[in-house]
Amino acid sequence: MLPRTQLSSALKQALPRRSFASSARAFLPRTPATPLTTTPKPARRGVVSTPVVFDPQEPSHAAVREDITIPYPDEKDFHPGDLGHSMEGPDVDVGRHTRRTLASFSMHNKLGNLFARTFAESGSNAIAILDLDPEMAKTAATELVDWFEEHGEAQPGEIEAIGLGCNVANEDEVKNCFKQIVDKFGRVDVLVTAAGIVENFAATDYPADKFRKLMGVNVEGSFYCAREAAKDMMRREEKGSIVLIGSMSGAAVNIPQPQAPYNASKAAVRHMCSSLAVEWATKNIRVNCISPGYMATALTRVILDRDPELRDAWTNLTPMGRLGDPEDLKGAVIYLASEASAFTTGADLRVDGGYTLT
Numbered sequence: 476m477l478p479r480t481q482l483s484s485a486l487k488q489a490l491p492r493r494s495f496a497s498s499a500r501a502f503l504p505r506t507p508a509t510p511l512t513t514t515p516k517p518a519r520r521g522v523v524s525t526p527v528v529f530d531p532q533e534p535s536h537a538a539v540r541e542d543i544t545i546p547y548p549d550e551k552d553f554h555p556g557d558l559g560h561s562m563e564g565p566d567v568d569v570g571r572h573t574r575r576t577l578a579s580f581s582m583h584n585k586l587g588n589l590f591a592r593t594f595a596e597s598g599s600n601a602i603a604i605l606d607l608d609p610e611m612a613k614t615a616a617t618e619l620v621d622w623f624e625e626h627g628e629a630q631p632g633e634i635e636a637i638g639l640g641c642n643v644a645n646e647d648e649v650k651n652c653f654k655q656i657v658d659k660f661g662r663v664d665v666l667v668t669a670a671g672i673v674e675n676f677a678a679t680d681y682p683a684d685k686f687r688k689l690m691g692v693n694v695e696g697s698f699y700c701a702r703e704a705a706k707d708m709m710r711r712e713e714k715g716s717i718v719l720i721g722s723m724s725g726a727a728v729n730i731p732q733p734q735a736p737y738n739a740s741k742a743a744v745r746h747m748c749s750s751l752a753v754e755w756a757t758k759n760i761r762v763n764c765i766s767p768g769y770m771a772t773a774l775t776r777v778i779l780d781r782d783p784e785l786r787d788a789w790t791n792l793t794p795m796g797r798l799g800d801p802e803d804l805k806g807a808v809i810y811l812a813s814e815a816s817a818f819t820t821g822a823d824l825r826v827d828g829g830y831t832l833t
């Protein structure tokens with residue numbers, strides 16, 4: 476995590492003026508419950524009729540305000556054992572994030588949710604969340620707006636979020652969803668692809684239909700979403716940013732349980748990123764990849780709580796000696812989505828505590 480001052484400075488440069496986040500659920504926060512030291516300014520969060528809210532000339536919230544100071548607490552004040560994204564209810568999540576970061580949030584365990592909320596936290600006011608499960612997508616969108624209106628000082632109607640059911644492996648569904656998004660918000664400025672699956676089989680037992688399904692979601696899904704976003708950016712002849720979520724497993728073979736199809740799918744995402752970046756470079760569409768390491772999401776926490784040996788193995792294999800906190804990805808996604816990374820395309824940003832270096 477960047478020191479707050481650096482993060483603030485990086486964010487100030489840049490953030491997308493409008494944004495759209497994410498295939499596959501994502502989210503989060505904005506206003507800290509901790510009192511801020513700040514000079515009051517009239518809220519000005521951008522043009523509501525278009526997908527984003529951020530005005531870099533007039534930053535309106537903690538993430539981009541140099542004149543806001545968020546006091547950091549002592550480590551002893553943290554909730555013991557709280558990794559910042561538990562499923563145990565908003566009190567746990569909110570408490571932790573309120574004290575430590577730009578604001579607080581409950582992310583209900585999906586990295587996609589974290590990303591969507593991070594965009595809201597950073598000033599975006601038009602967000603679409605896609606997921607295979609339409610109800611989860613709608614709930615995620617509703618909860619995002621509710622949270623920012625209740626805790627994040629957003630005025631009613633200031634942030635619009637929609638949740639759409641979409642099987643990203645289905646080209647027609649992706650096209651239809653992006654049409655709905657453009658009809659609703661007028662444009663797509665940023666795409667983050669977080670939909671992804673992994674299934675655990677030994678290579679010799681991996682069923683062919685499951686292999687195809689995995690490739691369909693992880694590889695085809697990333698491609699169809701990137702293509703629809705890019706087509707909208709090209710149609711408008713405006714620059715845009717696409718962030719594909721890969722995995723360190725696209726560059727390293729994890730032990731003790733390598734997952735050949737998953738690893739191959741994430742390697743494909745990484746190289747797709749490089750190739751699209753070059754193909755679309757002259758269109759001012761940047762394509763970058765984030766490759767997380769072992770992250771302590773709610774999902775992996777459940778697995779690791781049941782298997783302390785695996786937790787120890789993952790921790791010991793990571794030079795930094797810990798699992799990643801989903802919060803560790805926030806700066807990375809905003810950096811790549813924003814003008815802070817204006818000359819960066821085709822990059823693979825590994826957020827893995829050094830795992831792939833050894």
Ligand SMILES: NC(=O)c1ccc[n+]([C@@H]2O[C@H](COP(=O)([O-])OP(=O)(O)OC[C@H]3O[C@@H](n4cnc5c(N)ncnc54)[C@H](O)[C@@H]3O)[C@@H](O)[C@H]2O)c1
Pocket residue numbers: 498499500584585586587605606607608641642643644668669670671672692696720721722723766767768769770771772774775
């Ligand atoms: N969690 C980690 O430790 C970790 C590490 C490296 C990379 N990643 C990658 O990050 C991304 C998000 O991971 P996560 O931990 O949030 O996973 P998750 O399982 O919590 O969430 C993935 C989401 O994708 C959705 N999804 C599945 N199939 C879909 C489809 N066909 N169409 C649309 N949505 C679909 C699921 O409904 C789910 O909401 C994935 O691509 C994953 O490979 C995760």
